[in-house]
Amino acid sequence: MLILDCPYCGTSADETELSPGGEAHIKRYGPGSSDTDFEGYLFGRENPKGVHFERWRHANGCGKWFHAARCTMTLEVFGTYAAQTFEPPQEIKDKISAKRPGWSWRDFS
Amino acid sequence: MSNSVSALNGENVKGFVQVSELGLQGMITLRANLSTPKVKKAIKDVTGVLVPKMRQILHDGDNSIGWMSPDELLILCPHSGAEAMVTALNDALGKTHALVINVSDARAMFAVKGADARDAMAKLAPTDFGMGFQPGEIRRSRLAQVAGAFWMVDQETFNVVCFRSVARYMFDVLAVSAEKGGEVGYF
Ligand SMILES: [Zn+2]
Numbered sequence: 001m002l003i004l005d006c007p008y009c010g011t012s013a014d015e016t017e018l019s020p021g022g023e024a025h026i027k028r029y030g031p032g033s034s035d036t037d038f039e040g041y042l043f044g045r046e047n048p049k050g051v052h053f054e055r056w057r058h059a060n061g062c063g064k065w066f067h068a069a070r071c072t073m074t075l076e077v078f079g080t081y082a083a084q085t086f087e088p089p090q091e092i093k094d095k096i097s098a099k100r101p102g103w104s105w106r107d108f109s
Numbered sequence: 110m111s112n113s114v115s116a117l118n119g120e121n122v123k124g125f126v127q128v129s130e131l132g133l134q135g136m137i138t139l140r141a142n143l144s145t146p147k148v149k150k151a152i153k154d155v156t157g158v159l160v161p162k163m164r165q166i167l168h169d170g171d172n173s174i175g176w177m178s179p180d181e182l183l184i185l186c187p188h189s190g191a192e193a194m195v196t197a198l199n200d201a202l203g204k205t206h207a208l209v210i211n212v213s214d215a216r217a218m219f220a221v222k223g224a225d226a227r228d229a230m231a232k233l234a235p236t237d238f239g240m241g242f243q244p245g246e247i248r249r250s251r252l253a254q255v256a257g258a259f260w261m262v263d264q265e266t267f268n269v270v271c272f273r274s275v276a277r278y279m280f281d282v283l284a285v286s287a288e289k290g291g292e293v294g295y296f
Pocket of ligand 1: 006007008009010011058061062063064
């Protein structure tokens, strides 16, 4: 069972309290963008074995969206962080680096 | 004026703990930036209760305030006074960006009472009902298939609130959890 600590209400929420929101930190390409960028925005998703960044919503709880960094292979959770950010905070990156030296994900490492 | 009745008209059932629908209860949802002095003052002046901290529920006389999220509070008050309290809060908040709405008749409230109340609750919600959960804390979660919030009134009483539309389901699932023969004796 996946358990994530909600950064907004401080509870350890199991996955039955949460709604998945798909991949995190996706940049929107809207009207005026190139076909390639638009296609990437709509359909291009990472499918890593290992470190991954996702959006989750504490649906049966405080209702807030937040981010989570976890390992898709072991289900180990590296940490959760606020929704109001374009990239993982340094503290989260450091935690991942401590456990998965040399990791990278899209433009982050 | 119509005759207000609660969702299940005070229905109650006794298993190894007692499950009761608590009748008419005033409830107000308030959304605002809870850290601003003006919002804090307005809430305290009108309700007599301080703005609660994360997952806290505070009581003063007939009024209680539960922390629902970083920008949302649930104010509990007598049903007959809810409308007046909404007006008073709106007046006190003035032009501050905020939402105050009387949700009394959109909700239902229950009590789960008895020495093994923690056991009855633990069958339904993915929450740690061990001794770390004490009066003064409010938790939003789900009970079986529906969303609900609950807090402890004392060591053997939980109050549960949910949407009125799922009141029947909530009562029935609490009643099943509390059935005699279903004692767990864990907590
Ligand atoms: Zn939460």
